Amino acid sequence: MEDLDGRWRDLNRLLARPGNIVGPGFEPQDEWIEFLQHQVRVLCVGAGGLGCELLKDLALSGFGNIDVIDLDTIDVSNLNRQFLFRMKDVGKSKAKVAAERVMERVQGVTVTPHFCRIEEKDRDFYEEFHLILLGLDSLEARRYMNQIACSFLEFDEDGKPDLSTIKPMIDGGTEGLKGHARVILPGITPCFDCTLWLFPPQTKFPLCTLAETPRSPAHCIEYVHLIQWPQEKGGEEFDSDDDTHMQWVYQQALKRAQQYGIQGVTLQLTQGVVKNIIPAIASTNAVVAAACTLEALKLVTLCSTGMNNYMMYVGTDGIYTHTAQYERDTQCLVCGAGVPMQVSPTATLQEVIDTLKESPALGGRHLRRPSISSGSSNLYMHGPLEESTRPNLRKTISSLVDGDGSILQVNDPGLAGPMRVSLQFRQS
Amino acid sequence: MIKLFSVKEKQQKEAAAAHGKLKQSPGELRLQKDISELNLAKGTTIIFPQGKDKLLNFEITIRPDEGLYKGGAFVFSFNVPTSYPHDAPKVKCKTRVYHPNIDLEGNVCLNILREDWKPVLSTNSIIYGLQFLFLDPNPDDPLNKDAAQMLQNDARSFEHSVRTSISRGAHIGGSYFPPCKA
Ligand SMILES: [Zn+2]
Numbered sequence: 380m381e382d383l384d385g386r387w388r389d390l391n392r393l394l395a396r397p398g399n400i401v402g403p404g405f406e407p408q409d410e411w412i413e414f415l416q417h418q419v420r421v422l423c424v425g426a427g428g429l430g431c432e433l434l435k436d437l438a439l440s441g442f443g444n445i446d447v448i449d450l451d452t453i454d455v456s457n458l459n460r461q462f463l464f465r466m467k468d469v470g471k472s473k474a475k476v477a478a479e480r481v482m483e484r485v486q487g488v489t490v491t492p493h494f495c496r497i498e499e500k501d502r503d504f505y506e507e508f509h510l511i512l513l514g515l516d517s518l519e520a521r522r523y524m525n526q527i528a529c530s531f532l533e534f535d536e537d538g539k540p541d542l543s544t545i546k547p548m549i550d551g552g553t554e555g556l557k558g559h560a561r562v563i564l565p566g567i568t569p570c571f572d573c574t575l576w577l578f579p580p581q582t583k584f585p586l587c588t589l590a591e592t593p594r595s596p597a598h599c600i601e602y603v604h605l606i607q608w609p610q611e612k613g614g615e616e617f618d619s620d621d622d623t624h625m626q627w628v629y630q631q632a633l634k635r636a637q638q639y640g641i642q643g644v645t646l647q648l649t650q651g652v653v654k655n656i657i658p659a660i661a662s663t664n665a666v667v668a669a670a671c672t673l674e675a676l677k678l679v680t681l682c683s684t685g686m687n688n689y690m691m692y693v694g695t696d697g698i699y700t701h702t703a704q705y706e707r708d709t710q711c712l713v714c715g716a717g718v719p720m721q722v723s724p725t726a727t728l729q730e731v732i733d734t735l736k737e738s739p740a741l742g743g744r745h746l747r748r749p750s751i752s753s754g755s756s757n758l759y760m761h762g763p764l765e766e767s768t769r770p771n772l773r774k775t776i777s778s779l780v781d782g783d784g785s786i787l788q789v790n791d792p793g794l795a796g797p798m799r800v801s802l803q804f805r806q807s
Numbered sequence: 808m809i810k811l812f813s814v815k816e817k818q819q820k821e822a823a824a825a826h827g828k829l830k831q832s833p834g835e836l837r838l839q840k841d842i843s844e845l846n847l848a849k850g851t852t853i854i855f856p857q858g859k860d861k862l863l864n865f866e867i868t869i870r871p872d873e874g875l876y877k878g879g880a881f882v883f884s885f886n887v888p889t890s891y892p893h894d895a896p897k898v899k900c901k902t903r904v905y906h907p908n909i910d911l912e913g914n915v916c917l918n919i920l921r922e923d924w925k926p927v928l929s930t931n932s933i934i935y936g937l938q939f940l941f942l943d944p945n946p947d948d949p950l951n952k953d954a955a956q957m958l959q960n961d962a963r964s965f966e967h968s969v970r971t972s973i974s975r976g977a978h979i980g981g982s983y984f985p986p987c988k989a
Binding site for chain 2: 402403404419564567572578677679680713755757760762763764767790797
């Protein structure tokens with residue numbers, strides 16, 4: 380690859396020329412490539428099946444500054460679809476190897492790996508990025524990233540989101556032959572918590588069934604994993620990434636299955652049950668990652684209108700996709716603006732609570748015993764922590780919260796769920 | 808789609824305003840609601856070893872005032888995931904107790920902790936469930952098979968074993984149950 384002239388010819392046709400299907404506000408210009416290559420910073424969360432695809436697609440679509448974060452190491456079973464990895468990489472960091480491979484193949488791209496948990500990075504780390512792409516497999520990790528992305532969001536006095544504080548996030552997910560891609564613009568499109576109902580809880584087997592009346596190979600595996608391991612291994616923490624641990628569970632589950640005349644315990648099933656693995660299919664990952672990357676390109680450049688806001692993909696009979704425009708939950712605890720309430724910064728917490736109770740706009744008449752928190756601290760709570768939080772009632776609100784625009788979270792038996800109140804400081 | 812980027816504007820934003828801190832997760836907020844609305848029976852107490860702002864780990868002590876387990880004090884640790892109430896808290900019994908539905912590792916067989924958990928349930932529901940386990944141990948759903956069999960075959964010896972283990976400590980079926988008087 381000596382002569383790179385013409386490398387971005389096709390992309391440039393899309394970005395430098397006006398068109399009929401472009402998004403509102405699109406400005407065709409040659410500088411887009413330069414902008415993608417050198418200005419925009421993208422974070423790819425996850426370097427697994429989806430992550431490998433995302434990194435490849437992003438790099439080939441002109442994104443020149445990519446960071447990737449993943450705490451996992453490469454396992455043999457990843458090699459069928461996580462195509463950036465080779466046999467000799469087994470045991471190494473996914474993020475590091477993926478970054479290295481993409482930089483080898485795509486000239487001029489910088490991929491910076493972070494071999495750690497997403498929780499190990501602070502909010503400042505995430506703030507650096509203009510765009511976050513998620514290639515994750517758990518709801519918990521998605522919700523964590525969602526909380527981070529939404530924590531940057533600020534609203535103006537009319538409750539409209541301040542566009543300069545929006546941290547866009549594009550999420551991909553696959554499960555066997557099905558998948559989804561969605562665009563989250565906090566404050567504009569629904570966040571994860573707005574549409575939590577999309578994720579049904581997983582069923583758990585009752586412990587006593589596992590112990591007394593196992594009926595399936597999964598029951599035998601779960602028994603060994605949850606009950607027999609702690610009994611026989613004393614204090615040793617079970618590690619699903621440790622091969623000897625997995626082998627032990629497999630062997631014991633096999634014995635138990637024989638005892639109860641149950642067929643079908645295999646090492647693969649053992650790993651599946653213990654790690655809660657859903658079969659991953661290379662092409663589903665490719666389809667979903669491609670959709671996500673296209674959305675990233677459209678979101679940054681507006682070269683096309685873009686997805687609004689959730690695309691589901693079903694590959695079971697042919698290819699079926701449907702894009703739904705889900706609605707935000709205006710009461711959402713993570714991305715909601717909160718109900719504005721004017722208070723004097725010198726008012727005590729007790730006075731703020733009284734104002735809250737007297738204000739019909741805040742549903743005050745429903746409030747009986749409000750408990751209040753802000754940021755990560757509980758300011759005043761009823762119940763067993765009443766005594767230890769009571770001294771706060773006499774403190775001024777400005778000494779308890781982070782300043783004008785702070786959000787109070789209010790819980791009350793009269794409310795179905797917590798309410799967000801946005802404090803507007805006014806000198807009385 | 809809305810316009811968020813422009814090649815002409817500098818993309819690096821000013822440092823965020825001071826109040827953009829990470830907040831309590833929705834799970835913690837929901838737990839805050841549960842805790843502030845707790846309705847603890849007489850003899851049941853709660854402690855938060857990590858203080859008032861760290862609600863996700865706490866301990867409940869149940870002291871039944873009737874039934875076979877009267878006079879005992881039983882400590883349960885609650886470990887609440889941030890995905891609460893989507894997922895149930897993890898509950899373990901820290902007191903070694905001779906009970907058909909609690910094994911020697913502290914696993915507890917209570918339907919709402921696993922297969923019957925629903926997000927509308929609360930910490931209160933679990934505490935009720937645990938209190939009920941001491942009033943009405945269920946030999947049909949055993950985790951401690953030995954205890955279940957004794958309860959079924961010889962209720963009087965079972966009662967005796969439970970009472971002695973609570974007041975003085977006892978060896979039952981090869982395991983030692985230290986005293987756990989309230
Ligand atoms: Zn939301």
